[in-house]
Amino acid sequence: MAIITFSLQSDLTQATIETLYLLLISFLISLPLGTIVGFILALYGKNRPYQNKWIASFLSISVSIIRSIPFILLMILIIPVSYTLFGTSIGFIPSILSLSLIGIATVARxxxxxxxxxxxxxxxxxxxxxxxxxxxxKYFIFKEAKSSLILGYTSSLISLLAYSTVVYIIGGGGLGFTAIQMGYYSPVGEELMWFSIIIIILLVQFIQLLGSILANHYNKKKKKGL
Structure with missing residues (x-):
């Protein structure tokens, strides 16, 4: 029994680390790029402060297309791109590319x-x-929209966590792999599946709580005029 428990803990720890790693890297890519794209969409489109319809239309269509493709199919489409650019079609790199692409589109909107x-x-x-x-x-938009942006980033991070549970299909690993491949499809893996689900739920709640606390903090500061 002790050996099984140790094995269970080891699998869950490794899967959680993999998920957090995927989440961190993809979000660090999505956050700045998605913010820039979102800024352009908001300020350069039709009837917006600046006029550059071509670039705004191109980005808007691109973002809409990316968000319209089911994520599983998006991962499949990324495989040849990953192989051409990095010489690998499975594992960490195509997983990060897929997560970052959908993350940029989500953050942008x-x-x-x-x-x-x-x-x-x-x-x-x-x-x-x-x-x-x-x-x-920096001094006008970000200051006034800080709380709203934080909540948006929080939602994006939670979405990336959800997407990360299926990258095991292309060798990304993580809690999705332990929950489905090692848990659901294994005759002795029910315990592993439920623990994986519980960890995912706890991660979502932690991210949401942290985002809400930060948003409320900056919202109070704005009301005080700080």
Missing amino acids: LVEQSIIDLNPYIFDLAYAYGASKFQLF
Whole structure:
């Protein structure tokens, strides 16, 4: 019994580390790139503060297409790209590419919505002060939309966690692998499956709680005028 328990703990620990690693790397890629794309979509589209319909339309269509493809099929489409660029079709790299791509699209739409929902007066005030585009984002948009952006990033991170549970199909490992391949499909793996599910639930709750705390913190600071 002790050997089985130790084996169970070892499998769960390894799977959790793999999931967190996939989540961290893909989010670090998705966060800046998705924010930039979302910023462009919000400010350069039709009837927006800046006019560059071509780039805004191209990015909007690209983001919509990526989000429209079921993630399992997206992973399959990434395989030849991963093999061409990195010489590998399974494992960590194609998993990261798939997660990062869907992560960028998800973050972009959430950032776009957060900026669109801002009071238009913010842009008028920025123009009056002669703010550059970088200053507009840093000192006006980011300051006013900080709470909304944090909640958007939180939702994106939770979505990436959900997507990470299926990358085992292309050799990504993680809690999805232990829950399905080692748990559900194994005649003696029911315990492993349920523990994997519980860990995923706890991770989601932790991410959501942390995001809510940060968003509320910055929201209170904004109301106080800090």
